[in-house]
Amino acid sequence: MPSSKPPCVPEHLSSHDVEPALRFDSWRERAHQWVELQPLPPGAELDAELLILRSQTCIFGTMRSSAYEMRAASRRLANAPDMVVVTLIQSGELLRDAAPGELQRVGPGTLGLYDPRRMGNYRWSQGSREVFLALQRDDVRAALGREPGNVPIPLERCVLAPALASQLNHLALLARQPQKLDGVEYAGLLEGTRELALLMLRNLGRQDSRTGQSDMEEDLNAGRHAAALRFMDREAHRHDLDATAIARGAGCSRTRLYAAFASRGETVMGTLREIRLQRAKELIERSPRLHIGSLSWRCGFADQSGFSKLFKMRFGLLPSEWHHQTWAPPTTALPNRSAAPAGFGPK
Known part of the structure; x- marks a missing residue:
């Protein structure tokens, strides 16, 4: 037809x-x-x-x-x-x-x-x-x-x-x-x-x-949260990065930025700290050489000592210990001279 x-x-x-x-x-x-x-x-x-x-x-x-x-x-x-x-x-x-x-x-x-x-x-x-x-x-x-x-x-x-x-x-x-x-x-x-x-x-x-206007605000919060995360991920290396700069990067006011993170049970600076620490851990696991000062600076931490303490609080080990655990050669077990070769032991 x-x-x-x-x-x-x-x-x-x-x-x-x-x-x-x-x-x-x-x-x-x-x-x-x-x-x-x-x-x-x-x-x-x-x-x-x-x-x-x-x-x-x-x-x-x-x-x-x-x-x-x-x-x-x-x-x-x-x-x-x-x-x-x-x-x-x-x-x-x-x-x-x-x-x-x-x-x-x-x-x-x-x-x-x-x-x-x-x-x-x-x-x-x-x-x-x-x-x-x-x-x-x-x-x-x-x-x-x-x-x-x-x-x-x-x-x-x-x-x-x-x-x-x-x-x-x-x-x-x-x-x-x-x-x-x-x-x-x-x-x-x-x-x-x-x-x-x-x-x-x-x-x-x-x-x-059914849901009313609250959904509209929830959507706006989700958009601000996502925009802030993208900005923080891109600019995490900056030592001057604060809530004002993040709000500007996300295109909203500080009040609305705080509200967007609070709606998810998060804080702005706590989330930034987590991004930086995760980046530090990834860099440690990718590089066989470790320089704590350079690593902390590269990840946005101006204080090397403070970085090490935060890293241990988050992951349970100091950065140097995490590096050793990641890159230490596996231990080779010594042979047991008293053991019989496989297939020839007593039945």
């Missing part, structure tokens, strides 16, 4: 479709009609590619880009369709406004729901790639049972979120291979993706009605 859906064909846009002097203005008008693309830093070059599938009820896209920033603009939204966007970060990082004075880092594998009419600033890192699905606001509102907002969609707590993430990834892959499908098949896949997205949002709305 022929499909009742009008066929759709992937539309391909590239910043390299036009000469370098015109790329920024062309990309702003062709690829970002709902937001305002911000000027690039001096010397930076725009390198971006966008693939789009359209139907009468939704728009699907997959984009890769160099680093750039965009923000909400009322003049852009005035003529934009009234839609809400589900996004999936495939690679790179997105830094966005989460609350007044607070930035949220969004990494690969993250699903989110974003209302273009509430968008603030969005900064994409170099080499970022995302998939998005724009849905009609009325459909999203009916599925959620409330007005949509800017919220992360937790994969581990929304049972249909992993299925949608997989579907978005797969459709993005197929959109980059136009010879694999025809327009009717693309239309069917796009409609199936839309239906799955609305089903997931319906499930999410039902969970929200």
Whole structure:
């Protein structure tokens, strides 16, 4: 039976479709009609590619880009369709406004729901790639049972979120291979993706009605905690690393940083100490030579004596003892001269 859906064909846009002097203005008008693309830093070059599938009820896209920033603009939204966007970060990082004075880092594998009419600033890192699905606001509102907002969609707590993430990834892959499908098949896949997205949002709305606003704060705490851990792991060697620097690196205030760790029964500096001690143990186990002073300094401990005490409190041995236990040659047992050779002993 022929499909009742009008066929759709992937539309391909590239910043390299036009000469370098015109790329920024062309990309702003062709690829970002709902937001305002911000000027690039001096010397930076725009390198971006966008693939789009359209139907009468939704728009699907997959984009890769160099680093750039965009923000909400009322003049852009005035003529934009009234839609809400589900996004999936495939690679790179997105830094966005989460609350007044607070930035949220969004990494690969993250699903989110974003209302273009509430968008603030969005900064994409170099080499970022995302998939998005724009849905009609009325459909999203009916599925959620409330007005949509800017919220992360937790994969581990929304049972249909992993299925949608997989579907978005797969459709993005197929959109980059136009010879694999025809327009009717693309239309069917796009409609199936839309239906799955609305089903997931319906499930999410039902969970929200049962659990209330506490889940929202829990999700924000989880994001701040994850961002802080990434920052601490990268900067653990710094001797000046404190809660203020960690909060800045995670894009939140110190109060919210403390709350994110307290919600998990942890402390900020206690977690940093654990990261440093685990790193020291790994370095000891990888290196046959040991210099305590150099090791402690490399792992962020300015005081060698204090480092040794903390290491023993955590692992039960001093760093030198742990090194000896790891690298000491195995003891070879002396033969028992009174023992008979195997197979020749008394029965």
